[in-house]
Amino acid sequence: MNTQARVLEALGEVHDPELDEPITSLGFVTSCEVSPGGDVEILLRLPTPQCAPNFAYLMAADARNVVRRLPDVGRIEVKLEDHYTGEEINAAVARGDGFTGAFPGETDDDQLGALRDLFQRKALVARQARLCEALLAAGLTPEQVTARRVADLPDDADARRCVELRSQLGINCGPDSPAFVAPNGEPVAAHELTLWLRKARLVRTSLDVNGSICRSLLQIRSGRGAELEEVGT
Secondary structure (H helix, E strand, O other), X not given: OOXXXXXXXXXXXXXOOOOOOEHHHHOOEEEEEEOOOOOEEEEEOOOOOOOOHHHHHHHHHHHHXXXXXXXXXXXXXXXXXXXXXXXXXXXXXXXXOOHHHHOOOOXXXXXXXXXXXXXXXXXXXXXXXXXXXHHHHOOOOHHHHHOOEHHHOOOOHHHXXXXXXXXXXXXXXXXXXXXXXXXXXXXXXXXXXXXXXXXXXXXXXXXXXXXXXXXXXXXXXXXXXXXXXXXXX
């Protein structure tokens, strides 16, 4: 795998905080260039120039951080294209500053940890909802579903992402830990499953709708309709 391919693979680890989808599959990476000496230049374009600055900062900073972990990489430049706060965010990310480096006085949470935490918990709930629905559709009872352990989950994208999110949130994700948990990490009990799943579906629907809107907006901006339609299938 050459350096550019490794960079793109690393960028696949960066998720839109609100949508919990990789920026690569969403089509936010408009170019990725690697020089013969290993210098990397990444251009990001979000669905609209008015995307929230905190979300835009997180994606740009995360992109730089995942690429920094790669061996044989030199200077890294991540730039937001055509964003109304792009100049401030690009400068802060280049300096290695937190969010307050771009927007002094806007927040005391320099790394936006509380915001990231909030949306990671929403993403965990939404992905668990899909897994839970599949088990119920297969004929399992609420008691059987809530008795499942992490080791019992299928080896698919939703289950892997759930484990990853739980690890990032500090929620036990060992093989013997409960497969389905509330946002605070407490196991979901059988008698709570119906209400929990009803609320989880609302969260999932919101994420799905927002993701569809983002793809449509980006399609309009970039004219990359065929590519994004393929990604969304």
